Amino acid sequence: MKKMKMRAVLSVVICSVVLTLSPKLTVEAAYNDELLACSKIFDADYYATMYPDIGAASNGNKLWLLSHYVRCGIYEGRNASATFNATDYKNKNADLVALYGDYLPGYAFHYANAGKAEGRDGTPSTGTELVVPTTYTLLGVYSTEYDPEAARGKNIEIAASHVNGTVVAPGQTFSANKAIGPRTYANGFVDAPVFINKEHAIGVGGGVCQVSSTIYAAMKMAGVNATERHPHSLPVYYLPEGWDATISGNSLDLKFKNTYKKNIVVYEIAGGGKLTAALYLEN
Template sequence: MSSYSRAGHSSTGHRSSSGTSSHTKSTDAHTSTGRRDTVMNRAAAGRSHTSGRYKKKRRNRLDITQILLIVIGVLAVILIAAIASRGCGGGSAAGGATESDIVQESTVADGAVTVNGVNIYGMTQEEARKAILDSFDWKMKAKYEDKETDVTNLMADKVDQLLEEIYASDLKPGETYEVNTENMIEDAKAEAALIAGNWNMAAKSGGISGYNKETGKFEFSEGTKGLVIDQDKLAQAMVDAIDKKEFDAVLTAETKEVAADSSVQDKYKTMSTYTTTTTSNSNRNENIRLAVAALNGTIVKPGQEFSFNNTTGARTEEKGYKPATAYLNGEVVQEPGGGVCQVSSTLYNAVVFAGLKSTERHAHSYEPSYVTPGEDAAVSYGGPDFKFVNNSEYPLAIKASFSASDRKLTIALYGVPILKEGVKIRMSSEKTGEIDPPSAVYTEDGSLQPNQEVQTKAATPGSRWSTDLVTYENDKEVSREFFHNSSYRGKAAQIKRNSSATVATNATEATAAAESTAAETNAANESTAAHETTTAAPSSPGGETKAPTTTAAESNEGPQETTPEPEETNPVVEANGPGSN
């Protein structure tokens, strides 16, 4: 007989020979206590000697139920603990951390997780990255002769890729990983290219190095060999060292020689030639000769900007420049260097014809007589200049000459042509309008009858010109682009008059009257003269299309003069004024 008591309640059970059992239930005053006692009484009845009617098979079923309840309870506790742990982690993220913070602060699941033998358990992704890279002890270098440089750690990207996968997945303790070092040749080639970029030495082609004025020939320099790193071999050496885990290897770069272009001298030709005719004025021609001598043999390197004023220098009497007719602020004066603008204008045409880029160009104050208006280039030391850039890949030379016997001024550019065979570039200028001339200039002449006027020179209106850049291929026009505009002043009429009521009785009286009147007229003209002559757009192709009006004549060397020969009288030019000469 056995008994079980809980909360003032007892039950007794008896097992009988017939296998039946009798069971006495007692109720407690409280319902909850009664329920618990009922379960306990049933369990006790199974062990009672008075439970003869409760079969043994029934007792076994109760034992299994208890075991199941215990197992379910244990699993429930484990599940609740796991959910609570995840909830704490989620609550931290929900508490305001950014996605970046979560990635950096997240750690690998409990248990050892190794990458190339490095246990990253408990580390952030950045800590794991540092630990793995430190384990490689990367000290790889590349070397050539006395040059040496560090090789960028090529394992870093591979480590980053692997860690991104690890920290983005649910891990199980005990997992191991290896950094994938396959297919690293492209990364190695990129690193080899960077190293080669710092060490490669390009071959230098020969070119014009000078000009012998005694022989009239240009001198050429020999080219130098180049040196390039064999990038493919260097990249493969990096990959081989990584495969062997030789992260501290010093790799010797192999090189290949690049021969210089020994035939560059054969490429040099006359790029363009332009010729104009001067006047019979001896002083002006001497100034042209001096400017030509300063210009002849000038070497312009690739990318260099040439300046006419800097090359010829100041045009002074100390250098031998002669006074020649020029305009200064609207007045005819004698200035040293008069006529030099014909040299700059001739050079300008040669530059354009060669396909080179002019960077500064100005029109004259008055229409030139030695080139087509719109195709001139005025210069004045300390003021307007003519400049161009050598936009070819080789040095070029300027060859200038002046023949006093036939008064021919010729400028040729010598270099490696930048225009294709059969391609020519020319300027085409068209007069687009006129500008009213200034007021007439009166000169008193007492020898004339009272109030008599005699015009000695007619007025000349100013003009506006538009210039196009025309490209020909095999003598056929293929393109036409607006180049620039130019404006030129007009010239006042010259009139003699006698504004007095008497006729001068002697030359002294007539001269005094003439000087007084001329001074007054010039002052009036200076205040009203148009100033539209020195502004011109830099010479670069534009867009408008216009009909050509002039075509340059050709010789066996290139274009020649395109305008009629100037008058034998001294040409009207501007030396050091706002325009030029």
């Protein structure tokens, strides 16, 4: 019995020494070691905010969020914080690939224990994730779903990319029409289903109203009142009744005025069937 206990203790000690002294983490590393490595670069509040579906499922449990990141998120390319993404760190540091290969927790371990001090860059690349400076305070965020394979999915992704990062200075008014820009073939938009006078039809840019509607939902979450907002003529599938906001040319728009004394930044990203809008206040 004493020998078994001694072996268990030695196993823990040896594992700890490997983590402390060697930059090499293997695929066979214990789950607890992965938790320890990732916990050093993980920001639970950021993770819950950037991925609202996961944040909701966690019920505010920060350990659950860390566990999700270690088991799933890191391999899905999700950001651990505003300053670290394991996949991007791997791509930016070719010399580390010989050490860690495709074992992503190894890159988290390296950045936390050596890379950050060496001045290596671990920040997420611009893509389908909301990458927001830590000097911003979240006002409201909301996510809706869409079919990325459908024609309207392309329009949603184009429109969201145009909105993303829009700065609204104190006293200024945000306009969804202005942020998205003209829905034309020249701007990359395609034909997709639209509502016209309570009828289903096909028109260029169909689907962009989900972009404005998701912004409106984020505004409601933030307590930011619309100065202009119009409901659809027919119910939409992606939001509760009264949470949508249609736009059309320059005649129908979604607008709000920044009543704060600091800038509001509107972020919106679309990818993998998830459309997320967020309003941040610059600190």
